[in-house]
Amino acid sequence: MTEARIAGAYxxxxxxxxxxxxxxLTDLKPILKATLGQPVRRIGRFISLALIGAARCLxxxxxxxxxxxxFTTGSGDFEVTVEVMEHLFRDGFPPKPLSFINTVSNAxxxxxxxxxxLTGRSTCIGSRAFGFETALQLALLxxxxxTIRSALIGSADIVLQPVAIHRQxxxxxxxxxxxxxxxxLWLTADGEGGALPDCRFFASREDLMAxxxxxxxxxxxxxxxxxxxxxxxxxxxxxxxxxxxxYYDSRTAAAPSAFLTQAGSGETMLHVSTDGAGRYAAFxxxx
Amino acid sequence: MSDRxxxxxxxxxxxxxxxxxxxxxxxxxxxxxxxIGGGLDLxxxxxxxxxxxxxENYGVRIEGGPDARKALASINALADFIEAERGRSA
Numbered sequence: 001m002t003e004a005r006i007a008g009a010y011x012x013x014x015x016x017x018x019x020x021x022x023x024x025l026t027d028l029k030p031i032l033k034a035t036l037g038q039p040v041r042r043i044g045r046f047i048s049l050a051l052i053g054a055a056r057c058l059x060x061x062x063x064x065x066x067x068x069x070x071f072t073t074g075s076g077d078f079e080v081t082v083e084v085m086e087h088l089f090r091d092g093f094p095p096k097p098l099s100f101i102n103t104v105s106n107a108x109x110x111x112x113x114x115x116x117x118l119t120g121r122s123t124c125i126g127s128r129a130f131g132f133e134t135a136l137q138l139a140l141l142x143x144x145x146x147t148i149r150s151a152l153i154g155s156a157d158i159v160l161q162p163v164a165i166h167r168q169x170x171x172x173x174x175x176x177x178x179x180x181x182x183x184x185l186w187l188t189a190d191g192e193g194g195a196l197p198d199c200r201f202f203a204s205r206e207d208l209m210a211x212x213x214x215x216x217x218x219x220x221x222x223x224x225x226x227x228x229x230x231x232x233x234x235x236x237x238x239x240x241x242x243x244x245x246x247y248y249d250s251r252t253a254a255a256p257s258a259f260l261t262q263a264g265s266g267e268t269m270l271h272v273s274t275d276g277a278g279r280y281a282a283f284x285x286x287x
Numbered sequence: 288m289s290d291r292x293x294x295x296x297x298x299x300x301x302x303x304x305x306x307x308x309x310x311x312x313x314x315x316x317x318x319x320x321x322x323i324g325g326g327l328d329l330x331x332x333x334x335x336x337x338x339x340x341x342x343e344n345y346g347v348r349i350e351g352g353p354d355a356r357k358a359l360a361s362i363n364a365l366a367d368f369i370e371a372e373r374g375r376s377a
């Protein structure tokens with residue numbers, strides 16, 4: 001009898017960059033140079049963040065060259081977009097090439113792939129409410145189908161000055177702390193221990209609750225996405241990764257690494273997000 | 288500093304700024320050093336960036352092909368090109 005082996009999604013590494021920004025923005029160039037060991041030319045804050053987070057996730061390890069990159073962002077590269085638009089419409093000049101090429105959504109993926117010698121597929125995925133979950137689900141599907149054996153899944157969001165205007169742009173309260181952040185996970189099809197077994201979408205709360213009924217409340221904690229602060233669903237224990245963390249649109253991507261850093265072996269987090277229109281996304285992380 | 292020397296210094300500073308070579312001191316660029324494909328590690332994308340910056344800062348358009356290769360050969364060549372084009376339109 002031959003034992004069929006279904007590939008999983010094992011956690012090989014994780015890494016983050018998070019910094020609250022309220023006035024003069026942190027100079028990322030020395031951080032990037034110290035993290036990567038060399039400066040990277042022709043990039044702005046957004047791509048710098050993506051690179052810093054990815055380097056921290058890999059911690060000097062070399063991923064297989066065919067590692068795929070899945071990347072998401074809440075607000076995208078506002079810096080370069082605003083720069084190009086102002087140059088074009090306010091100043092009346094054509095966009096400068098070095099800015100223009102970085103307006104493409106996959107630019108951050110390109111720099112991550114180039115910096116770490118990756119030649120696998122690279123995909124930037126945008127989804128207003130479920131960006132991280134969408135990228136994660138695609139990576140999990142590719143890993144479990146055997147299409148890929150290794151994946152980097154990441155996110156980044158920047159702050160643009162003036163911060164007060166950016167706060168309005170993100171529909172945050174006037175005193176809400178804003179942050180710049182990047183979060184990355186390295187998943188492999190083979191491994192042991194920590195894993196991201198599942199990521200799903202639900203058309204209704206009833207569908208979500210039916211699925212959640214299969215989890216043991218003694219060994220599962222609940223992580224809650226934006227706007228779900230007081231909802232306990234069917235679980236009594238919660239894992240709070242948002243209190244004390246500045247706001248950025250891709251904050252859900254902080255949940256896996258925050259949980260992995262704090263949880264004990266064998267614990268599971270079930271994370272739930274909503275789009276505010278009755279739909280839900282959920283993923284699980286096992287330490 | 289003569290007008291010519293000032294122009295060379297300004298062009299070097301412009302190239303360092305526009306091509307994101309900020310780890311480099313502009314004065315490190317030699318007046319006759321090859322700009323594109325040489326030791327400065329600038330490529331065709333940088334050439335386009337420099338051409339657009341010249342148009343914005345000096346009002347001089349660098350056309351593609353042989354003109355661009357000639358104009359962007361070095362800092363001295365770029366200054367010569369700008370002065371010649373300005374003289375032509377004056």
